[in-house]
Amino acid sequence: MRVALGYALVSVCALLLNTRVCHAIRWLALARTDPAMAFNQTQNCKHLEGLVSAQQQLCRSNLDLMQSIIQAAREVKKTCQKTFSDMRWNCSSIELAPYFPPDLERGTRESAFVYALSAAAISHTIARACTTGDLPGCSCGPLASEAPGPGFRWGGCNDNLNYGIVLGSKFSDSPMKMKKSRSQANKLMNLHNSEVGRQPLVICNLCSSFPFPPGPLLPSPFCRQCNKTSNGSDSCTLMCCGRGYNPYMEKVVERCHCKYHWCCYVTCKRCERIVERYVCK
Numbered sequence: 001m002r003v004a005l006g007y008a009l010v011s012v013c014a015l016l017l018n019t020r021v022c023h024a025i026r027w028l029a030l031a032r033t034d035p036a037m038a039f040n041q042t043q044n045c046k047h048l049e050g051l052v053s054a055q056q057q058l059c060r061s062n063l064d065l066m067q068s069i070i071q072a073a074r075e076v077k078k079t080c081q082k083t084f085s086d087m088r089w090n091c092s093s094i095e096l097a098p099y100f101p102p103d104l105e106r107g108t109r110e111s112a113f114v115y116a117l118s119a120a121a122i123s124h125t126i127a128r129a130c131t132t133g134d135l136p137g138c139s140c141g142p143l144a145s146e147a148p149g150p151g152f153r154w155g156g157c158n159d160n161l162n163y164g165i166v167l168g169s170k171f172s173d174s175p176m177k178m179k180k181s182r183s184q185a186n187k188l189m190n191l192h193n194s195e196v197g198r199q200p201l202v203i204c205n206l207c208s209s210f211p212f213p214p215g216p217l218l219p220s221p222f223c224r225q226c227n228k229t230s231n232g233s234d235s236c237t238l239m240c241c242g243r244g245y246n247p248y249m250e251k252v253v254e255r256c257h258c259k260y261h262w263c264c265y266v267t268c269k270r271c272e273r274i275v276e277r278y279v280c281k
Contacts, residue, residue, distance in 0.1 A: 026050035027118075030073040045063075049098050068134065079121070115194050239280055241280075
């Protein structure tokens with residue numbers, strides 16, 4: 001799951017739009033909810049920050065679900081800030097939910113990451129709550145049809161990913177499906193990013209074996225490789241915005257010593273060489 005989620009998040013759609021995105025991650029303000037709050041009355045739902053009307057309705061009809069959603073918001077905040085703690089963008093603006101500065105309010109790579117992470121977190125947290133018996137409306141998920149290897153026997157309670165994905169997406173995607181949302185392009189972009197976050201959960205048969213959040217995801221959507229010798233748009237001067245760059249060495253395997261044979265094929269050897277690459281700080 002760690003590897004799969006890492007690769008999936010690289011493909012998030014980070015269009016650098018000047019328009020503001022619909023605030024579908026405002027629910028992350030739930031991370032500040034008082035842990036002592038008991039969700040035993042529907043009136044509690046109207047006191048929660050960052051929820052649109054559809055999310056408040058889901059809260060009223062699924063009070064048992066809210067502790068899992070609040071936990072997901074805390075996981076997103078913790079994971080994002082830990083992941084980027086030593087980087088130029090350190091995810092500190094997530095603290096300002098439900099109102100965000102431009103890095104999370106517009107269609108940036110940073111907001112794309114947070115959308116994907118949020119969608120994965122809420123679905124996985126709900127699925128895990130089914131496993132532990134914290135949600136009376138669901139039970140264990142089905143076991144995989146095939147064992148991972150010979151001699152392996154399934155046991156215990158598998159995460160109910162179906163239930164988690166259905167309920168999680170219903171909650172997190174509802175702001176993007178409102179008629180009053182601002183831009184159709186932004187809605188589609190954010191729905192795509194959320195779906196990317198959930199994809200690794202669907203391809204993963206052993207999700208309960210890994211603690212969420214996953215380990216090193218991450219800087220992959222934000223590391224920008226540049227060309228030290230270029231004077232064009234890919235140059236380190238332009239791409240790194242004056243922040244400088246770090247060199248690293250990479251082994252490249254390529255075809256070499258190719259020979260044409262009459263008639264008519266080519267044979268080549270495989271050669272390795274070390275090249276120097278550069279990434280922006």
